[in-house]
Amino acid sequence: MELRINNLTKEFGGFTAVDHLNLTMENGVYGLLGVNGAGKTTFMKMLCTLLTPTEGEIRCNGREIREMDGEYRKILGYLPQDFGFYPEFSVQDYLLYIAALKGLRPVVAKRRARELIEKTGLRKAAKKKMRALSGGMKRRAGIAQAMLNNPKILVLDEPTAGLDPNERIRFRNLISELAEERLVLLSTHIVSDVEYIANQILLMKGGRIVLEGEASELIDSMEEGVWSVFARKNEVSAFMKKYKVSNLKTEHDGVELRIIAGKRPARDAVLVDANLEDVFLYYFGEKAGEENAAV
Amino acid sequence: MLRFELKKIWSKRMNQGAVLLLLVIVIAGSFLAARDVKYYKEDGSSVSGIFAAGRLRREKNKWKGYVTEDVLKKVVEENKRAHDEADTADGAFIKYQGLSDLREWINSGMAGRENYDYYLCDSISTDTAATLYEKRVSLLKEEFAGQGYSKEEKEVLLRRYGEFEAPLYYGYADGWKAVLDSQYLPTLMIISIVIIGFLVSGVFSCEFQLGADSVFFSANYGRNRGVLAKVEACFAVVTVIYWAAMLLFTGLVLGMLGAQGAGLMIQTDSLNWMCMYNITFAEKWLLTMFGGYVAHLCILFFAVLVSAKSRSAVAAVTIPFALSCAPMFLGRVPFLTKAMNLFPDMLLRISTFLRDNLIYTIGGKGHGVYEILIPVYLLLALLMMPVMYAGYRRSELG
Numbered sequence: 057m058e059l060r061i062n063n064l065t066k067e068f069g070g071f072t073a074v075d076h077l078n079l080t081m082e083n084g085v086y087g088l089l090g091v092n093g094a095g096k097t098t099f100m101k102m103l104c105t106l107l108t109p110t111e112g113e114i115r116c117n118g119r120e121i122r123e124m125d126g127e128y129r130k131i132l133g134y135l136p137q138d139f140g141f142y143p144e145f146s147v148q149d150y151l152l153y154i155a156a157l158k159g160l161r162p163v164v165a166k167r168r169a170r171e172l173i174e175k176t177g178l179r180k181a182a183k184k185k186m187r188a189l190s191g192g193m194k195r196r197a198g199i200a201q202a203m204l205n206n207p208k209i210l211v212l213d214e215p216t217a218g219l220d221p222n223e224r225i226r227f228r229n230l231i232s233e234l235a236e237e238r239l240v241l242l243s244t245h246i247v248s249d250v251e252y253i254a255n256q257i258l259l260m261k262g263g264r265i266v267l268e269g270e271a272s273e274l275i276d277s278m279e280e281g282v283w284s285v286f287a288r289k290n291e292v293s294a295f296m297k298k299y300k301v302s303n304l305k306t307e308h309d310g311v312e313l314r315i316i317a318g319k320r321p322a323r324d325a326v327l328v329d330a331n332l333e334d335v336f337l338y339y340f341g342e343k344a345g346e347e348n349a350a351v
Numbered sequence: 352m353l354r355f356e357l358k359k360i361w362s363k364r365m366n367q368g369a370v371l372l373l374l375v376i377v378i379a380g381s382f383l384a385a386r387d388v389k390y391y392k393e394d395g396s397s398v399s400g401i402f403a404a405g406r407l408r409r410e411k412n413k414w415k416g417y418v419t420e421d422v423l424k425k426v427v428e429e430n431k432r433a434h435d436e437a438d439t440a441d442g443a444f445i446k447y448q449g450l451s452d453l454r455e456w457i458n459s460g461m462a463g464r465e466n467y468d469y470y471l472c473d474s475i476s477t478d479t480a481a482t483l484y485e486k487r488v489s490l491l492k493e494e495f496a497g498q499g500y501s502k503e504e505k506e507v508l509l510r511r512y513g514e515f516e517a518p519l520y521y522g523y524a525d526g527w528k529a530v531l532d533s534q535y536l537p538t539l540m541i542i543s544i545v546i547i548g549f550l551v552s553g554v555f556s557c558e559f560q561l562g563a564d565s566v567f568f569s570a571n572y573g574r575n576r577g578v579l580a581k582v583e584a585c586f587a588v589v590t591v592i593y594w595a596a597m598l599l600f601t602g603l604v605l606g607m608l609g610a611q612g613a614g615l616m617i618q619t620d621s622l623n624w625m626c627m628y629n630i631t632f633a634e635k636w637l638l639t640m641f642g643g644y645v646a647h648l649c650i651l652f653f654a655v656l657v658s659a660k661s662r663s664a665v666a667a668v669t670i671p672f673a674l675s676c677a678p679m680f681l682g683r684v685p686f687l688t689k690a691m692n693l694f695p696d697m698l699l700r701i702s703t704f705l706r707d708n709l710i711y712t713i714g715g716k717g718h719g720v721y722e723i724l725i726p727v728y729l730l731l732a733l734l735m736m737p738v739m740y741a742g743y744r745r746s747e748l749g
């Protein structure tokens with residue numbers, strides 16, 4: 057499976073949400089990392105033929121996906137960011153309906169729905185109405201519907217947003233499990249999500265992919281160092297103004313700061329190993345999603 | 352997939368409530384329609400509906416048969432005798448209930464629409480009454496002199512009147528009259544179209560409203576068979592609910608009042624005496640019901656189309672209401688009357704408007720308005736199905 061994206065662009069009015077994207081993806085897990093508004097959802101909607109590109113094209117094994125029409129959608133699974141459903145349907149009905157919509161024969165649909173209900177841990181909720189499910193359960197039903205047709209291309213838009221830390225870890229494991237033998241693209245604004253499950257990381261900013269590679273490559277690409285500095289409380293704001301600070305840890309006699317800087321920011325600063333969080337801050341100039349702090 | 356589309360509709364509490372409401376209205380409407388049929392007993396008290404049907408049938412069927420000149424003379428004589436024997440007008444009425452229909456033929460058939468006189472039959476001579484069928488044509492010609500009938504309109508009316516076969520065969524048909532010639536049926540049709548509009552309002556728009564659109568359109572059949580299932584669901588709901596409501600209404604009324612008289616000409620109901628359509632009650636029922644069905648399809652498909660485009664159910668709820676009611680009021684504005692006669696809501700009111708003999712001229716030839724409206728709106732309704740399909744399957748999700 058190969059997806060080749062050429063010059064992909066989407067404009068809304070005069071605003072360019074996705075800006076001449078060029079990218080090739082093969083089987084494996086791709087983590088699309090970017091702040092809110094970076095254009096991740098817009099990009100994914102084009103991948104799922106929901107939006108027509110203003111310019112450029114997407115080719116699947118050489119063929120334009122919109123021309124492939126049903127043939128392409130047949131191998132596609134999509135978990136949208138804002139995922140809606142039919143409130144009066146039970147989880148099972150919902151999955152059977154989407155299975156029919158995906159063209160599965162009734163016998164196959166029943167079997168797949170049962171398997172996925174099992175796999176996503178929804179067995180107890182299978183007969184429950186969708187409106188009665190918790191946020192995490194809904195998300196699991198969402199991933200189950202995306203997997204019904206055993207897609208070769210799986211697109212997950214912010215699959216972990218809004219989940220509590222435990223749910224998020226379980227969810228990551230589930231995704232890792234499902235990721236074999238297919239192309240998975242998952243977007244997030246939470247660094248730790250991709251750190252664990254993505255082989256390839258795509259950093260998206262202002263509608264462009266500014267950097268791509270494995271985590272270690274991304275870390276190596278930083279041209280500044282990461283420093284640990286111990287400072288008194290009244291010095292903190294001065295540091296914050298001057299440098300990118302990726303972490304603050306308050307101790308009883310001061311504050312430990314994690315600072316990204318080209319030169320040693322203070323006399324007693326110690327050079328430490330960079331991680332993806334630092335990369336994120338380095339390229340985006342702001343910290344990754346807040347929920348991140350919880351994990 | 353059709354099954355799931357129907358399930359989406361039916362699983363909503365509001366929709367179940369709407370269907371229940373329609374059911375209650377149909378049942379209530381059929382009782383009201385039947386209640387208008389009354390029989391007066393000797394002591395002056397009256398019974399109605401199912402309790403009146405048997406006695407009225409017996410009384411009226413005494414006159415069953417071809418109403419020839421001799422029968423018409425006999426009507427006048429019997430009417431006179433009833434008046435002579437009774438002390439009061441009410442007392443007389445109780446006696447001539449069996450011939451009350453035929454008495455009305457004479458009242459309305461000898462005087463014309465404008466000069467209707469309830470007591471005409473009491474004073475008319477037997478020989479004059481015998482000219483009833485000829486009078487029908489001469490009344491028409493009188494109308495021609497008064498109002499601005501076009502050449503084509505006159506031609507159509509005269510031809511249809513010429514095709515009218517006298518004498519008429521008379522018999523008890525109060526069940527059919529209650530179904531077709533009361534005000535309840537048009538009202539019921541308006542209620543049914545509004546309620547069905549409510550049911551189908553979400554078929555297309557709900558995907559957007561619920562945010563289920565992304566999954567829907569990115570699925571294999573999301574831009575073909577899945578959409579087709581929605582069109583089918585609309586068609587199925589309109590068809591099933593409409594016919595269920597109408598058959599239930601008809602069945603209940605006929606069940607209470609009797610189904611006899613289906614093969615009688617509609618002119619045997621004096622309300623329709625001047626009607627130019629030479630058809631039986633059963634044929635009028637088919638015409639009315641089929642016309643109503645076409646109106647339902649057309650108006651509701653249009654409503655669904657707008658709601659699919661606007662991605663909101665509001666249009667589908669309001670359009671049926673607006674299209675079935677507004678023309679009634681707008682039609683009162685004189686210069687709009689003619690145009691309003693071409694609105695699809697006319698098809699909801701065939702049962703009452705048929706007797707107005709509305710004629711439209713196309714290419715120098717006059718046609719009954721329904722001979723134009725039914726095929727045109729049927730065609731429109733059928734055309735809207737592919738439009739719904741084609742429009743929806745190309746949805747962009749910004």
Ligand SMILES: Nc1ncnc2c1ncn2[C@@H]1O[C@H](COP(=O)(O)OP(=O)(O)O)[C@@H](O)[C@H]1O
Nearest residue numbers: 068073090091092093094095096097098099749
């Ligand atoms: N339908 C739309 N019309 C106008 N602007 C839009 C539309 N969809 C997205 N945008 C804009 O495009 C930008 C990228 O949005 P999005 O793709 O949702 O980003 P992300 O998923 O990375 O948070 C945002 O600034 C957003 O406001």
Ligand SMILES: [Mg+2]
Nearest residue numbers: 096097098137
């Ligand atoms: Mg997004």
